[in-house]
Amino acid sequence: MKNMEGQKVPNVTFKTRDGDAWCDVTTDELFKGQKVVLFALPGAFTPTCSSSHLPRYNELAPTFKESGVDRVICLSVNDTFVMNEWKKDQKADNITFIPDGTGAFTDGMNMLVNKEDLGFGKRSWRYSMLVNDGVVEKMFIEPEVEGDPFEVSDADTMLKYLNPSAEKPKAITVFSKPGCGHCARAKSALENAGLGYEEIVLGTDATMRSLRAVSGALTTPQIFIDGEKIGGADELEVYLNSAKSAAA
Template identity: 55%
Template sequence: MPKFASREGQRVPDVTFRYREDGEWKDTDSTQLFKGKTVAVFSLPGAYTPTCSSTHLPRFNELAETFRANGVDDIICVAVNDPFVMENWAGDQGCDNVFMLPDGNASFTEQMGMLVDKSDLNFGKRSWRYSMLVRDGVIDKMFIEDDVPGDPFEVSDADTLLHYVNKDAQAPDQVALLSKPGCAFCAHAKQLLDAAGVAYADISLPDSIRNCALGALAKAQTVPQLFVNGSLIGDSEAIEQWLQQRGADAGTAKME
């Protein structure tokens, strides 16, 4: 069990923050951030650190629309970093769906009881990793990582918090399209995906690695090739069939 006490049922600390947005200084406070809203909050050790950059922040950003569809108004990322660092990290990550809140003085984190000493890593004082759901300024639920060595990341992830909000919430499909520049079939596939409202990562393969990558990943030599949730859908014809089935499934779900 974590050594950190849960603050469920208590109000969030009353703190004023300074942050940077579009190169300008701005101010906010706990009242503006939480009053009358349902807010998903996650706090992490630091900007640009491995787990924070590769998994924790990106997944909350990816699931933002699903959170909102299930009644969450805003998503906030808290870190004991200065406003310049948080602004630059947000830009590097492309996380437009998450408000990056710099707790540079650690005032919020300390009052939450989540401030830890990471001097052994030359970090100084930082936040322990946790997530929480806040309703109208009152902490409804907290997911706090266990007090174990290293940087545990087991319960404060976006999916865990989302499924607390709604156990039946459906995360969006993770879709990737392997393509190449100037490919008419690829362009057509993208048009179909766009028309169907499917969000996807377009992975344009350079000539030097295309055949090897296609062979290794899709056991094919032609593009486009579509992957959904780790499974190969296939080429242009397979993409059209998948979209038709997806549309039929959506229609059935609405009727039910």
């Protein structure tokens, strides 16, 4: 692996699929005149990529944009059909997915590695970079050790470099169940406050036993914010009103 800071990104045309049509996307379209965060990973649908790497970038994408970034790109040596399906599966609408199917861009970045031992063939080493007008300003390259290290190419490390004082979105989880009016009220209150949240639906994503284990309660909704148990819809309204008053 080679650090490419201060150099231009490779000149590549990516073959992408938009609906039923093929669409060529060039590196000029992606990088020219723009500030771009790109993170590259070994493969779509793989464990670390799906559970940690991609979700956090998707979550922090609005914060990156508030910090002057024009777009956040996820790149992998996969074809466009796989990348499009992965985007749908992950609901990662804040991210631009780029398929480097032939590995041309990854090879030009000196990040193409052989993963034949896993049956993958040639894939990208895991890294992230900040690109200004087509020139690499900063790269975070995972250490060259055995396995699939994930230590420095994460979204939080990149955001800390780009804007150390950036305010990150709150981590909010709502335990709910279908047909629950109080759940609908709580979700509406969060949306009106401009707060994103993850919803865990009992009977689909978790059981009542799971709810009792984490909250000690048997009623829904149960809301958690940044690791703190808020409680139900009434307690959430008190929390939001308190936060609003403190910010006034």
